[in-house]
Amino acid sequence: MAGSNSSDEPRSFQVRRLQITDKSKGFIELLRQLSVCDSVSDDEFRDRFQELNYLGDDHVICVIEDGNSGKIVATGSVFIEKKFLRNCGKVGHIEDVVVDRDARGLQLGRKVVAFLTEHARSMGCYKVVLDCSTENLAFYEKCGFKQKEVQMVQYFI
């Protein structure tokens, strides 16, 4: 993919917030590279988009659109948890970071994580956290994260 840019223009990879039109640019197909995401209808997408939009800066999903192909090639999200702890502190939680398998090696993951981390900082969070597999640990260390606790999960379905 790095060699598939047939135009003379350099490929443009700006991070921006998710827009409702991104469904038709491969956003759901990209999420499928991370986990199960079978069928999301246009109505379901719009409803969830509006629910999240309602939370404003407290829940931000960012994407990178390949300026040449018009396809969404990376995404990630961060939501802001409001606590009483830490003198009514706030914590950013990063979730669902994924880079298109055809767009790896372009530092897009780092761009996404930097965008989300900076958002958490600008919101006044005292820390930002995420859970990752051991295979991705080195990547997040390069992004400035340190290993802390153990994630536990209970599935309902």
Next chain:
Amino acid sequence: MAGSNSSDEPRSFQVRRLQITDKSKGFIELLRQLSVCDSVSDDEFRDRFQELNYLGDDHVICVIEDGNSGKIVATGSVFIEKKFLRNCGKVGHIEDVVVDRDARGLQLGRKVVAFLTEHARSMGCYKVVLDCSTENLAFYEKCGFKQKEVQMVQYFI
């Protein structure tokens, strides 16, 4: 503490949602047993309480009040993250579970975690997650959780 119940009545430990009057019942002092929580004024407490209240069932803090002493002896919180993944699925995130050091051994932690887990299930979440230290891993396994990923953190202050 287990032997300090001078009344003939059995001690009552009902889980309920946080109320604004719980600040005067030792809620902040209890959080201090978990992490830093120096000074929270009545105004700051009220403002944060109202912010969270505004989120309704999407962010619930529960407490256990000792029916005899009127003191808050356990707490925990859960917030509901709305995703596009998993067909617009939802995930419950449990945070800030703590039991008063004088009220341990009474299964209050399990009561709190069961309440929060059941709330996430009732909200339609497909899973509930939390991060814990390795010392608390066995406790959460007893609560029905399994170890999954690694928590990474970046502190801003």
